[in-house]
Amino acid sequence: MQAATRLSINSRQRGTMHPITTIATPTKNPWPVAAPEVEAEAAALAPVLVPVRFVGDRFHYFWLALKTTLWTLLTLGIYRFWMKTRQRRFLWSSVQPGGYPLEYHGEPWEKLLGFLAAVCLLSFYIGVVNLILFFASFTLFEGDYAGYWLSFLGILPLFWAAKYRARRYLLGRTSWRGIRFGVEPGAWAYARAAVWNWFLTILTLGYLWPRMTFQMEKFRVNRTWWGDQRFEQTGDWRMIRRHMRPIWVMTVVTAVFTWWLWSGNAAMFIFRHQTLTVLMMLGIMASWVAAVVIYRTNALRTMADHKTLGAVRLASAARPWRIVRHYLWGSVLLLITLGIVVTIVTYITIGANPELALYLTAGATPDLDQSELWALVGVGLFLYFALFVLFAVLTQLYITFPNFRHYAETLSYSDSDFAGVKQRPPEDIANAEGIADALDLGAAF
Amino acid sequence: MDEQPLVTETFADWFDGESGLATKAAIRIEGDYLVILPEGGTRILWPLAEVRQVKGLAEWDDFILRRAGDSPARLIARQRQTRALIHGATHRYLKKREPFKDPGRLLMFGAGAIASVAVIIFLLVPLLAGQLARMMPPAGEKALGTATLSQVRAVFGGGDEAPLQFCESAPGRAALQKMFARVRKGATLPYEVELHVLETDMINAFALPGGHVVIMEGLLTAAETPEEVAAVLAHELGHVAARDPTREALRSAGSIGVLGLLFGDFAGGSMALVLMNQLINADYSQEAETRADAFALTQMTNNGLPPAALATFFRRIEEISGETPGVLAHFASHPEMGDRIAAAEAAPAPVALEPLLSEDEWRALQWICGF
Numbered sequence: 001m002q003a004a005t006r007l008s009i010n011s012r013q014r015g016t017m018h019p020i021t022t023i024a025t026p027t028k029n030p031w032p033v034a035a036p037e038v039e040a041e042a043a044a045l046a047p048v049l050v051p052v053r054f055v056g057d058r059f060h061y062f063w064l065a066l067k068t069t070l071w072t073l074l075t076l077g078i079y080r081f082w083m084k085t086r087q088r089r090f091l092w093s094s095v096q097p098g099g100y101p102l103e104y105h106g107e108p109w110e111k112l113l114g115f116l117a118a119v120c121l122l123s124f125y126i127g128v129v130n131l132i133l134f135f136a137s138f139t140l141f142e143g144d145y146a147g148y149w150l151s152f153l154g155i156l157p158l159f160w161a162a163k164y165r166a167r168r169y170l171l172g173r174t175s176w177r178g179i180r181f182g183v184e185p186g187a188w189a190y191a192r193a194a195v196w197n198w199f200l201t202i203l204t205l206g207y208l209w210p211r212m213t214f215q216m217e218k219f220r221v222n223r224t225w226w227g228d229q230r231f232e233q234t235g236d237w238r239m240i241r242r243h244m245r246p247i248w249v250m251t252v253v254t255a256v257f258t259w260w261l262w263s264g265n266a267a268m269f270i271f272r273h274q275t276l277t278v279l280m281m282l283g284i285m286a287s288w289v290a291a292v293v294i295y296r297t298n299a300l301r302t303m304a305d306h307k308t309l310g311a312v313r314l315a316s317a318a319r320p321w322r323i324v325r326h327y328l329w330g331s332v333l334l335l336i337t338l339g340i341v342v343t344i345v346t347y348i349t350i351g352a353n354p355e356l357a358l359y360l361t362a363g364a365t366p367d368l369d370q371s372e373l374w375a376l377v378g379v380g381l382f383l384y385f386a387l388f389v390l391f392a393v394l395t396q397l398y399i400t401f402p403n404f405r406h407y408a409e410t411l412s413y414s415d416s417d418f419a420g421v422k423q424r425p426p427e428d429i430a431n432a433e434g435i436a437d438a439l440d441l442g443a444a445f
Numbered sequence: 446m447d448e449q450p451l452v453t454e455t456f457a458d459w460f461d462g463e464s465g466l467a468t469k470a471a472i473r474i475e476g477d478y479l480v481i482l483p484e485g486g487t488r489i490l491w492p493l494a495e496v497r498q499v500k501g502l503a504e505w506d507d508f509i510l511r512r513a514g515d516s517p518a519r520l521i522a523r524q525r526q527t528r529a530l531i532h533g534a535t536h537r538y539l540k541k542r543e544p545f546k547d548p549g550r551l552l553m554f555g556a557g558a559i560a561s562v563a564v565i566i567f568l569l570v571p572l573l574a575g576q577l578a579r580m581m582p583p584a585g586e587k588a589l590g591t592a593t594l595s596q597v598r599a600v601f602g603g604g605d606e607a608p609l610q611f612c613e614s615a616p617g618r619a620a621l622q623k624m625f626a627r628v629r630k631g632a633t634l635p636y637e638v639e640l641h642v643l644e645t646d647m648i649n650a651f652a653l654p655g656g657h658v659v660i661m662e663g664l665l666t667a668a669e670t671p672e673e674v675a676a677v678l679a680h681e682l683g684h685v686a687a688r689d690p691t692r693e694a695l696r697s698a699g700s701i702g703v704l705g706l707l708f709g710d711f712a713g714g715s716m717a718l719v720l721m722n723q724l725i726n727a728d729y730s731q732e733a734e735t736r737a738d739a740f741a742l743t744q745m746t747n748n749g750l751p752p753a754a755l756a757t758f759f760r761r762i763e764e765i766s767g768e769t770p771g772v773l774a775h776f777a778s779h780p781e782m783g784d785r786i787a788a789a790e791a792a793p794a795p796v797a798l799e800p801l802l803s804e805d806e807w808r809a810l811q812w813i814c815g816f
Contacts, residue, residue: 056503089501100458100467100521101507103499109545116554120561123703127565128573131699135577138585177467178460178517227465418465423517 049315049412054405056094058397064090065396069389081111081437087396092174095408098415106173114169114434122435129154158435160194161187164220166436171224172429182424184223193219210244211237213299226309227421235306243298246291254284286328293327294320304411310421317410323403330398337394338387345383455527459483462518470520472527474534481520489518496531498539508532513543562703570699578692583636583655586691590655593694597659598643612642612662617813620806624671627801628679630748632740634686644814648762650677652684654691662814667761671802671810672754676741680755683740689733738785742792749799756789
């Protein structure tokens with residue numbers, strides 16, 4: 001049994017009128033060892049890992065996503081701050097390491113405020129600078145590509161800085177067991193690191209891509225805290241190098257395929273089997289997506305296995321093919337559902353007005369009066385919005401949620417009573433997500 | 446004050462917000478307080494009126510409580526008895542929302558955002574666009590025009606069809622050139638004008654950056670006299686003279702980005718974006734259109750052509766397509782037909798009228814696209 005007496009330094013905490021003095025409760029000790037030193041040693045040698053529990057129900061999440069997306073549409077987008085907050089509250093509280101849920105306590109008003117501040121800042125850049133670049137590109141290069149590229153490159157560091165700040169906000173508003181998470185400031189250092197790493201990756205034609213993955217993850221992780229405990233990414237980038245194999249395979253396959261297409265050997269084949277050729281190209285594109293997803297999942301898993309939080313070890317059992325299947329089935333189901341909806345609405349619309357069919361198929365201008373025209377416009381708008389809502393919601397349902405759940409469920413950590421973890425003071429990050437929101441850089445949730 | 450009889454001894458998990466330790470705590474209601482007695486610790490008193498429920502949880506059975514304000518301490522009540530006990534005493538206060546702390550700041554930033562966007566879109570960008578349109582070298586403008594022309598041909602060609610073809614019949618082109626030479630006499634144009642006729646039924650004509658003027662075949666067929674076509678041509682030359690197309694392209698480049706910023710990624714966003722841009726476009730263009738109309742009327746009068754031909758043509762268009770009702774007119778980039786017709790009819794007729802094209806030449810022009 002350990003005895004500890006602590007005096008609360010933070011006596012500003014409301015609700016307690018006395019300084020806190022607690023005696024730590026003995027934890028359920030999984031190892032039959034008595035002395036603390038031996039216990040610690042045993043923990044280091046053979047940590048017992050406890051899986052993280054995930055309790056969120058996909059059906060309930062679907063309803064939440066549907067309701068909030070509809071409200072967002074009705075309010076021309078203003079509700080999206082509430083939508084994101086509610087989705088995050090649901091997702092965070094679904095994750096229950098040791099049976100205690102994570103908590104998200106971001107406030108929608110904060111997000112709105114941050115967004116407005118960002119608009120003030122960015123509208124100048126996007127309006128005026130874009131215009132100038134457009135002008136310059138036609139003046140100097142007689143084409144618009146230079147302008148677009150320069151504009152894009154100019155804003156890229158801002159993207160990375162914004163993403164870092166957004167993560168800072170996200171984690172700064174997350175807590176577990178009452179203890180806050182936190183991320184150190186460093187958005188511009190992050191942007192610099194990203195630029196440098198991308199430069200190296202492109203220079204080495206992708207060979208140093210795993211290094212970039214590792215370095216950027218390490219940058220983020222080593223600045224992340226839970227209470228007074230710091231996360232650390234140990235290990236080396238070489239440990240994820242082997243996960244690049246699917247990508248190398250795809251590179252070879254694509255090279256061979258491209259050579260085959262361009263060399264003229266394929267001309268006869270393509271002519272005779274056009275559909276097959278298109279399918280092959282689609283197959284290669286899908287395989288590329290799968291290869292990248294597999295690489296990322298494997299890399300995340302390996303890196304998770306080497307993350308520590310003070311004395312806590314983490315381990316991940318994430319399976320890449322599971323994630324790939326989510327994307328695959330998600331896309332298929334999405335297309336089928338959208339297809340069904342479009343078919344139904346088109347059928348109803350044309351049923352009401354058969355002349356439309358003539359217009360759609362033969363291009364003959366239909367003879368419609370004003371009211372019919374307005375009705376048509378109405379149906380068109382409705383279909384457009386309905387499709388969008390469905391797309392957004394179904395993506396959450398079939399892809400975002402299952403992926404999030406899989407990563408959470410396959411995570412394990414070495415449990416303890418966490419009595420030694422102390423609270424960290426709240427950070428002033430109220431506006432931190434604003435630019436990411438404005439540039440629409442947020443993650444899916 | 447343990448004088449009140451206890452209903453039952455219930456328990457919950459207590460996190461004091463100082464360390465990560467979870468302690469089992471006994472829960473009681475005493476008077477106006479929720480009493481939390483962590484195992485081996487000192488008791489905590491939460492005023493009932495300040496007890497709040499953490500909302501939005503995935504597990505609906507979870508009943509997590511906090512104290513109003515910023516305290517990170519949490520009470521997790523999983524036993525049904527505990528939930529019932531606490532809920533019974535605090536249900537009036539559980540769902541109370543904290544008032545937003547800084548409405549002043551929100552209003553300030555909201556106003557700031559609206560102001561900055563408005564200044565950018567309605568002031569800065571058009572100003573800059575006008576300046577830059579003047580500064581743009583002809584080569585650059587030609588390039589912009591050529592790029593836009595290919596886009597126009599592709600867009601109006603539609604889907605699987607090939608882009609719209611140019612109509613090149615020699616007698617037709619000759620008639621067109623003759624008309625052009627007559628109409629443009631006396632006007633200063635910033636650069637060489639290139640005339641194009643596109644093969645399509647649509648009744649339309651427009652000016653693109655760099656001096657490209659495009660007339661759709663449908664317009665030639667719909668017109669009944671060459672003077673009507675000349676009036677439309679003069680109108681488009683008015684746009685060229687004022688460099689409207691280039692200015693508008695630059696303005697769009699600036700505005701669309703800012704609007705995209707505001708509306709974000711949802712569908713209503715893209716739709717609202719298009720509508721907003723149309724609206725801005727329209728207001729801006731209506732001014733430009735009125736100016737182009739005035740230019741056309743002057744050119745017609747000065748070169749011995751009847752300005753009323755513009756009115757006749759508009760009337761015919763009105764018959765064909767129907768007057769756009771008020772609201773839509775706001776979105777259409779042309780001012781209401783009625784106003785334009787009135788203006789055209791009010792223009793002074795020239796002193797001497799000379800015929801523009803011979804019968805043969807007019808027929809050649811109308812058949813410029815061949816069969």
